[in-house]
Each structure stands twice: as C-alpha cells, then as structure tokens.
Amino acid sequence: MTKPVVVGVDGSPASMDAVGTASREAGIRGAELRLVHAVGGPSALLPAGGPPWNPAAAGVRELLDGTLAAAERRARDTAPRVRITRDVAVGEPLMVLEIASRTASLVVVGSRGLGAFGSLLLGSTSAHLAAHGRCPVFVVRGRPNPAGPVLLGVDDSVASGDAVPFAFQEASLRGADLTVVHVCPLGSPDGYDGPADPPFVTYDETHLRKKAEHVLDAALAGLREKYPDVTVRLRPVVGRVRHTLIGMSADAQLLVVGARGRGGFTGLLLGSASQAVLHHAHCPVTVVHHRGEDPAATGGRTEDRL
Template identity: 80%
Template sequence: MTKPVVVGVDGSASSLDAVGAASHEAAIRGAELRLVHAFGRSSSHLPTGGPPWNPAGSGVRELLDGTLAAAERRAQAVAPQVGISRDVTVGEPLVVLEIASRTASLVVVGSRGLGAFSSLLLGSTSGHLAAHGRCPVLVVRGRQNRSGPVLLAVDDSPASEEAVRFAFTEASLRGADLAALHVCRTGSADVYDGPADPPFVTYDETHLREHAERVLDAALAGPRASHPDVPVVRKPVAGRVRHTLIDASADAQLLVVGARGRGGFRGLLLGSVSQAVLHHAQCPVAVVRHGGESPAAAEGGEGDHP
C-alpha cells in the first residue's frame, strides 16, 4: 500500500500552495492526501476564548473547520480523485510533522506560514525537518508550474545517492526530463561567495570537467537503468554552488537536493548553501535525507559551516 502524502496546513496562502502541490504529488503516486494541522501553545493565530491546547474551545472549531475546508477545496480542485484525511494534533508543528513523516511517502510544506509555521524555513529550523524527518520533504516556493525538467544536484556523497533515486522516480511520475547537475568547484568559490571572494582562482578546467563526468557516471548509472523512460541531461558546471543552483532552478519544475553531502554541496541543509537554496530557489525544493545517517549525525559535525 502506498504511504500517504502529508501536508502541513495552517490557513496561510503559502500552505494552500503546499496543499495544491501535495495533492498533485498524491495523485501521481496513487496515494492518500493527509492534511495535518497542529495546535501549539505558542500558536499566535488562534482566536481568543479557548486555550490553544483545547481544539474544542470557543472559536477554535470554527477556525479549524474553515482552515481545513479551504485546504480540501484546493486539493479537490487540483486532484478530485485523491482521497483526503484530516489530522488535527496538539503539539509544535515541526514535531508533529516529524512524527507524521514516519508513515508518509512525502511531507510537503509551504515556504511561509502563520504562527508556529512562520519560522519553519528560517534559521536553524530549516534543517530540523530534513535532518529528523523519515521521508523526503518538499518545500513549495518560487514558481509553481509543471513544465521544465526535474533538476538534481549531484555530488559523490551517500546523501546524493538517495536524492538521485528520488529524482529519477519523481521525473518518471511527472513525465519530465531529469537535468543532473554537478558543480565543479573552482578553488574556494563555493565558500567565498561575496565581496570577500578572491579576485581570481586558478584551476584546471579539463581536470574539473573530467572529475564531474566521473561523478555523474557513478551517480546516474544504477537509477538510470531502472528508469529507462526518463530522458537525462548531464550538466557538469564550473562555478559557485549557491549561484549555480539558484540560477539553474529558474527553468526547473523541481530542485532535488540531498540532506548531507561533501564537496560542493557540503553542509547543504545546515549551512549557507542550504539557506540560499531554501530562500532563493526559483522553484520548489525537495530535500532527501540520507537514510543511513541517524538524525543526530545529520545535525552534528560540520553541518553549520558553509
């Protein structure tokens, strides 16, 4: 049985966009859509008259019914054939969605929200769900369209392996091309990404391109054989990681990244590269955490460095 697609709902415009994206994902997977709304004690969007830990309190039921009804209408408009369930839970949204991810095929969230959801993608919480979630996380931002390729950020880390498999599956489900991008690091250009950049970096472009081709060969071989229906475009590029990913996302319908990498994508979800992608990518971003690492390991070490 296909696991459900879970989407965080809080009544904001961003969460309704996430519901639309989640309903489409549920439809192409043949899965149920699960609407999750969490009541946290700090939820500033709750009305007065009832404590936030009591969903039956005065005014809360009306708010809840309106929020979830609007979400259901959006979902049905996108994919009327998809079954929908509601899950109203007491707890902080990040914790609730983390728990929901244990029985989901995908968790979908908007890039901005109300109350406790408002910080979901800001600061250290941007890596929390990806580091602790048990399934891929789709962050809905930028342009919402179904044209263009699925853009895959490839490196030579274990985290990239899971992202590659997810990207091939997603491209197959969407009937889209897969653009596999490996950024060839030009010296320190992936770290120094501002006024302090060195004026120039000397590097052997031929050597970098050969290395990028080897990385792409190794990463794509297995999944490509499993998905012969997916056209693949290889993109070995020399440049700065953040700028390259953001620029490339302009023509993509989805950007897929691994939650833990090395080389050009080192610390992708917990450092400056991750913040740039999550805040500035021009299309939705799917974050695929490496299943072989424990959540604690995914958080620790060098993750907070660029």
C-alpha cells in the same frame, strides 16, 4: 501500499498553495493526502478561552474545522480523485511535521505563512526536517516551468544516494526530463565556494570538469536502466554551487537536493547554501534526507559548512 503525502495546514495563502501542490503530488503517486494542522503554538493564534492544549475548547473547534474544510476544498478542486484525511495534532509545528514524516512518502510545506506554521515555513522547517525528518520535504516556492526538467544536484557524498533515485522517480511520474548537475567549485581541485575566490589560487578547469563527470557517472549507476522512460542530461559544471543551482532552477519544474553528508550540496544545505536555495530558487525545492549513517556521527570527516 503507498504512504500518504502530508501537508502542513495553517490557513495562510502559502499554506493553501502548499495544499494544492500536495494534492497534485498525491495524485501522481496514487497516494492519500493527509492534511495536518498543529495546535500548540503561541496562544495569540487561538481564540480567547481556547488554551493550546485543548483543541475542543470553545471557538477552537470551529476555527479548525473552517481551516481544514477550506484546505480540503482546495485539494479536491486540484485532484478530485485523491483520498483526503484530516489530522489535528497537539504540539509545536516542527515536532508535529517531524512525527508525521515518519509515516509519509512526502511532506509538503509552503515557503511563507501567517498562522501556526507561520515564520517557521521558510528555511527553518525545511532545514529541520532535512536533518531529522524521515521522508523527502517539498518546499513550495517560485514559479516552476511545467514543461521544464526535474533538476538534480549531486555531490560525491553518501547523501546523494537517496536524492538520485528520488529524482528519477519524480521525473518518471511527471513525464519530465532529468537534468543532473555536479558543480566543482572554482578555487582548488578539492573545491572552494566562499564569498570570493581566494587570491593567487590556480586550478585546472579541465581536471575539475573531468572530476565532475566522474561524480555524475558514479551517481547514476544502474538508474538509467531502471528508468528507461527518463531522458537524462548530465551537466558537469565548474563554478559556484549556489549560483549554479539557483540559475538553473529558473527553467526547472523541481529542484532536488540531498541533505547531510560531507560538503558539496549536502553539507551546505544545512547552512547558508540551504538558505540561498530555499530563499532564491525559481522553482520548488525537495530536500531528500539521507537515511544512512551521518559521517560526522561515525568518525568521518565533515567539511566546513557555509
């Protein structure tokens, strides 16, 4: 049985947009949609007389019912056949969504909000769930091109191993092409993606491009045969990682990246490159958390993170 799609609900416009997106995602997966509202944030978000640990207190139940009912209407308008459940959880939003991710196929959050999830929804929630969640995290942002491809960023770390099959599945479910990009940063064969290229550095662009092609071939091994319906386009690029991803996202309907690992997209997505993609990508971003061992936790070398 397909695990549910979970969406954080707080009543804000961004949250309602996330509900619409989550219902579509549930529809194409044949999954249940689970609306989750967290009670336990700042007391200013609750009516007077309703302590955050008691969602049944006077006025709070009416507030929750109204918020969740509006979210359910939005979901049904978008995907009438999707089964919908509601869940009011006591706790901080980050922890509530992290726990919900343990039994979900996908967690959907908005890029901004004003309610309980509020300021957490841009960057910190997605970064937190990328590091600690148990399923992919879909951040609703930008204006996706519905006719565009699914865009997948890969590197040579183990974390890309989970993002790659997810991107193939997404492209297959959506009937979309899949563009797979690996960026070898300018500066040195080992990669450099700082604020500017260091002075007097020389590099062999042909070597870097061949290295990118090798990474792409290795990442896609066996998946083209598993998804023969997906048209795949490989894009080995020599340039700057974040600029490349953000630029290419303008023509995509979804950007998929891995989280955790060594360097490249995965390491960067827990640092400043994460903020760059989540703030500036032109389409929604799905962060796929690596479920295997973290090289840093097993004695592996972790590259500098921006």
